[in-house]
Each structure stands twice: as C-alpha cells, then as structure tokens.
Amino acid sequence: MNDLIESTAWLKLKEHYETIKDVHMRDLFAEEPQRFEAFSASLNDILLDYSKNRVTDETMELLFALARQANVEEWRDNMLAGMAINSTENRSVLHMALRNRSNKPIRVDGRNVMPKVKAVLAHMRDFSEQVRSGEWHGYNGDRIKSIVNIGIGGSDLGPHVVCESMKPFAQRGLKAYFVSNADATHLVETLKQVEPESTLFVIASKTFTTQETMLNAYSARKWFMDLVGNEKAIEKHFVAVTTNIELAGKFGINEANIFEFWDWVGGRYSLWSSVGLTIALYLGMDHFESLLEGAYDMDQHFQNAPLEENIPVILALLGIWYNNFFDAQSHAIMPYSQYLERLPDYLQQLDMESNGKTIDRKGHRVNYLTGPIIWGQSGTNGQHAFFQLLHQGTKPVPADFLIPALSQNPLGLHHRVLFSNCLAQTKALMLGKKYAEAVDEMKHQGFDKKTIEEVIQHKVFDGNKPTNTIIFERLTPKTLGSILAMYEHKVFVQGIIWNINSYDQWGVEYGKVLAGQIQKDLSKPGDVENHDSSTNGLINYRKRVYFDEIEKSGVD
Numbered sequence: 001m002n003d004l005i006e007s008t009a010w011l012k013l014k015e016h017y018e019t020i021k022d023v024h025m026r027d028l029f030a031e032e033p034q035r036f037e038a039f040s041a042s043l044n045d046i047l048l049d050y051s052k053n054r055v056t057d058e059t060m061e062l063l064f065a066l067a068r069q070a071n072v073e074e075w076r077d078n079m080l081a082g083m084a085i086n087s088t089e090n091r092s093v094l095h096m097a098l099r100n101r102s103n104k105p106i107r108v109d110g111r112n113v114m115p116k117v118k119a120v121l122a123h124m125r126d127f128s129e130q131v132r133s134g135e136w137h138g139y140n141g142d143r144i145k146s147i148v149n150i151g152i153g154g155s156d157l158g159p160h161v162v163c164e165s166m167k168p169f170a171q172r173g174l175k176a177y178f179v180s181n182a183d184a185t186h187l188v189e190t191l192k193q194v195e196p197e198s199t200l201f202v203i204a205s206k207t208f209t210t211q212e213t214m215l216n217a218y219s220a221r222k223w224f225m226d227l228v229g230n231e232k233a234i235e236k237h238f239v240a241v242t243t244n245i246e247l248a249g250k251f252g253i254n255e256a257n258i259f260e261f262w263d264w265v266g267g268r269y270s271l272w273s274s275v276g277l278t279i280a281l282y283l284g285m286d287h288f289e290s291l292l293e294g295a296y297d298m299d300q301h302f303q304n305a306p307l308e309e310n311i312p313v314i315l316a317l318l319g320i321w322y323n324n325f326f327d328a329q330s331h332a333i334m335p336y337s338q339y340l341e342r343l344p345d346y347l348q349q350l351d352m353e354s355n356g357k358t359i360d361r362k363g364h365r366v367n368y369l370t371g372p373i374i375w376g377q378s379g380t381n382g383q384h385a386f387f388q389l390l391h392q393g394t395k396p397v398p399a400d401f402l403i404p405a406l407s408q409n410p411l412g413l414h415h416r417v418l419f420s421n422c423l424a425q426t427k428a429l430m431l432g433k434k435y436a437e438a439v440d441e442m443k444h445q446g447f448d449k450k451t452i453e454e455v456i457q458h459k460v461f462d463g464n465k466p467t468n469t470i471i472f473e474r475l476t477p478k479t480l481g482s483i484l485a486m487y488e489h490k491v492f493v494q495g496i497i498w499n500i501n502s503y504d505q506w507g508v509e510y511g512k513v514l515a516g517q518i519q520k521d522l523s524k525p526g527d528v529e530n531h532d533s534s535t536n537g538l539i540n541y542r543k544r545v546y547f548d549e550i551e552k553s554g555v556d
C-alpha cells in the first residue's frame with residue numbers, strides 16, 4: 001500500500017493535469033509576456049530558464065505543495081545532520097561534508113568528520129603538488145606525464161567527466177587516462193599510449209574488491225613489472241584511493257600513498273572525496289578546490305533558498321510532473337559544449353542508480369513510476385541523429401539543454417553558431433509549426449498546390465515539447481561543481497517524493513556476484529547443462545570456439 005498517489009497534493013495535481021494537458025505553451029507565452037522572468041531562477045552565473053515547460057503558476061504551486069507534503073526540507077536537514085537516511089545499508093549520506101567550505105562541524109554518530117576531510121584534502125594537495133612539480137618522480141627519475149585512473153562506476157565516471165570537461169585547466173604535458181572495462185582492450189589500448197617510467201596508476205575503489213578494477217589493477221601491475229622488473233619501483237607508480245586500507249596495502253601500495261574516504265560517501269557521490277585524486281593531479285588542487293566551492297555554493301542554495309526559488313527543487317518537480325503525470329519514460333541531457341560530452345554518462349549513473357527502484361522506504365512495491373531513463377549527447381551532434389524523434393516522434397521526452405554564454409575556445413563564428421542552434425531547438429520544440437505556417441512556408445518556397453498537399457502533414461510540428469535551459473557564463477571548475485551538485489540534489493528531492501532510498505544499489509551488488517558461477521563453468525572443458533537453455537547455449541558456443549582455438553594454437 002503506497003500513500004503517495006492517494007495523497008492530497010498528488011490528487012490535486014492529477015486534477016490539474018486534466019485542465020492543462022491540452023494547453024499549448026505557445027498560448028501560454030502569448031498570454032504571459034513576462035513568462036521568462038516568472039519561470040527562471042539563478043545562482044551566481046548559472047541561470048535556469050524553465051519557462052518552456054507545460055506549467056502555469058498554479059502547476060508550480062501544486063508541485064511545491066507536493067514537495068512540502070513529502071517533507072523535502074526536513075529530509076534535507078536530516079541528511080546534513082548525519083542521519084542514516086540510507087536505511088537499507090544503515091549509512092549516513094554526507095557527500096556534502098566533503099565540500100563544506102565553512103567552519104561548521106558535520107557529525108556522524110556524534111563525531112565531527114571535518115578534521116578527517118580536511119586532513120585528506122591536505123594529503124591530496126601535498127601529493128598532487130609533488131607530482132605536478134616533478135618533485136615526485138618515477139623510479140628512475142623521470143617526471144610523471146601520464147595518470148591512469150583504474151576504477152569503475154562511481155570510481156570512474158565522476159573523475160572522468162570532470163577531467164574531460166576541464167581540459168583547458170589541465171597542466172601542459174600531463175595526460176589523464178581512465179580504464180574501467182573488464183575488456184582487456186581498454187587497458188591494453190591505454191598502455192600503448194604510456195611509458196612505465198612516467199606513468200602513475202591511481203587505483204580507485206571504495207571496497208578494493210570490485211572484480212573489474214582488481215583485474216585491471218593486477219594486469220597493469222604485471223605490465224609494469226614485465227617492463228621494469230623492479231618490485232621496489234611499484235611504490236613510485238601505484239597509489240590507491242579507498243576505504244579499505246588493508247587490501248590496498250596487500251596490493252603493495254605504501255600506506256603513505258593510500259588516500260582514504262569513508263562509508264558515508266556513496267560511490268556515485270564520491271568525486272568530491274579522494275576519488276577526485278586524478279582530478280587534483282590533472283588540474284591541480286586549486287582547481288579541485290574551486291570545484292568543491294562551486295558545489296558548496298549549490299549546497300547553500302539548496303539548503304537556504306525557498307522551495308519556489310530553489311533550482312534543484314524546481315528541476316526535480318518538473319521531472320516528476322512529466323514522469324508521473326505525462327508518463328514520460330525518459331529525460332534527455334543535451335550539453336551544447338563538447339567539453340561536457342561525458343555529462344550524460346555521468347548523470348545516467350547518478351540518476352538511474354539512485355532512483356531506479358521499485359520498492360519504497362517501507363518495503364512496499366510502488367504503484368507509480370520512479371526514476372526516468374537518462375540519456376543524451378552533446379549538441380549539435382544529437383541534432384543530426386535523434387532530434388527527429390524529439391520533434392515528431394510519438395514519445396514525450398523532456399530535456400535539459402546546457403550551454404555556456406562564452407566559449408573556452410573563441411574561434412570565429414563557432415560559438416555563435418552553437419548558441420543559435422541550441423536556442424533554435426528549444427524554441428522550435430516549444431512552438432512547433434502549425435499547418436497554416438507550413439503551407440505559407442512551402443508557398444513561399446515556390447512549391448505548387450499538388451506538392452504541398454502531398455507533403456504538408458509531414459512538415460507540421462506539434463511543438464509543446466518541454467525543455468529547461470541551463471545557461472552559465474563560462475565552463476569553469478566552480479560552475480561545473482555547482483552543476484553537478486545541482487543534479488545530485490535534484491535526484492535527492494525526487495527520491496524523497498517517490499519515497500525510495502536513493503542511496504543503495506542492490507542491482508549493482510547483484511551484478512558483482514552474478515558472473516562467478518558462469519566464470520567457473522567457462523574454464524572446464526565439455527558442455528554445460530546446469531543453466532537455462534539460452535545461457536547453456538551461449539556458454540557452450542564460447543567454450544567450443546575457445547577450446548578449438550587452444551587446440552590449434554597450443555597456447556592457453
């Protein structure tokens with residue numbers, strides 16, 4: 001039994017939906033000249049324009065009432081007070097402590113965690129400065145030129161999106177690589193680009209037991225030993241980021257080079273912790289701290305701004321509006337910035353791992369939709385691929401468009417073209433093109449009546465497709481920090497309203513054990529019959545090919 005869809009705020013929204021579902025945004029804009037001012041919110045240089053949504057003042061009031069009914073503010077305060085809101089793992093959720101730039105203590109079990117957080121930041125600063133200045137060098141005196149981050153999921157996606165997005169701030173001559181996939185190709189192709197003498201491997205794993213990461217770490221270690229042949233050299237080239245100091249020590253990493261974090265930091269919320277070591281090495285600690293400051297500004301905004309002006313709350317409520325009342329199955333992320341190319345990947349994990357849940361906090365199956373499918377691609381590339389479906393497909397796809405007002409690479413007309421495309425898309429998605437407009441356009445282009453009649457239906461665009469535009473001055477570490485924190489809080493608010501635990505990931509844990517039995521079966525000769533027929537058939541296919549190959553080549 002779930003209360004949500006029977007609650008007062010929900011029922012009022014349902015009723016309101018009936019009155020608004022056929023209203024066109026084109027008419028809302030015509031009726032309300034101040035719509036942009038009325039439906040926008042800002043923090044520092046970040047401006048959220050949410051006027052191109054299928055909402056009126058009344059819709060927003062009802063949505064804010066839903067947030068109040070779910071006690072979003074109280075949950076937010078409980079999270080920051082260190083309460084174990086990750087109830088299925090009995091853990092606090094305190095990634096906000098990692099970027100707490102004030103002197104206020106933040107406690108877990110009555111203990112202030114800030115001294116530990118600051119000590120790790122100081123350790124990161126000290127180490128990254130040594131590496132970047134050349135004071136820390138490879139075993140034979142070479143300067144470190146390549147950082148290879150080995151990690152997966154939360155120990156990969158966060159540092160990866162930041163390093164990619166912040167390339168203009170990186171130190172010249174230093175490269176960052178990310179290896180995550182169990183497919184050896186990922187590691188092998190990366191190792192082709194680096195030299196052991198000038199490479200530092202950062203093994204990032206909260207648990208230090210994740211199969212893919214351990215596989216890659218041990219293979220990287222073997223590659224290093226095969227080329228260098230000096231066990232002692234390992235400590236100059238391998239460091240670890242983990243909560244499991246013991247296992248990192250067993251791997252052979254010097255305790256002084258293990259960067260700690262804690263179980264109250266969830267994997268997908270960990271880029272602000274020592275999991276950000278690769279960021280600090282690549283960009284420098286000052287830029288890493290600017291990233292933290294940007295996130296802290298968003299945290300302050302999230303904690304203090306009234307719900308009506310609160311950017312993450314507004315984004316969360318609009319998401320719920322489409323997800324639960326318009327039955328939108330997905331939400332698209334369109335960064336009009338090549339540097340933000342990896343943002344959709346990062347947000348996929350943040351959102352889908354957090355809110356891809358069916359069981360509510362009380363242990364009941366929900367009877368409403370929870371987290372959407374997150375997808376997207378950088379503009380303008382997406383325009384030449386899947387935007388057709390956004391304009392004329394049968395599925396509603398609300399989307400966020402993100403764009404800097406100024407480019408990091410001002411080159412001729414490029415940014416003006418990029419900017420025009422971004423705005424032209426959101427405008428067209430909102431307005432659409434009426435039948436009469438399409439006819440006029442074709443007449444103007446000189447088409448005859450018969451041709452117009454034949455194709456006109458295809459040239460009509462319904463419009464009324466909702467988008468948010470998130471615009472900022474320039475993509476800097478601080479702005480990026482604010483944007484990532486904005487999405488974290490959006491996901492939190494949605495999880496609270498859907499009454500699910502956004503901080504566990506039993507599906508991921510399940511995946512971590514699933515492969516064990518199959519792996520054993522793959523190593524024995526002969527066909528297997530102990531699985532379903534599909535799994536048996538696929539295992540046996542691989543075995544036949546593999547054992548034939550061994551017989552032919554004589555090499556295992």
Ligand code: G6Q
Pocket residue numbers: 152153154155204205206207208209210213266267268269353505508
């Ligand atoms: C994140 C998830 C998951 C995790 C990876 C890596 O919230 O728990 O993506 O980050 O499975 O785990 P380790 O860091 O422990 O290797």
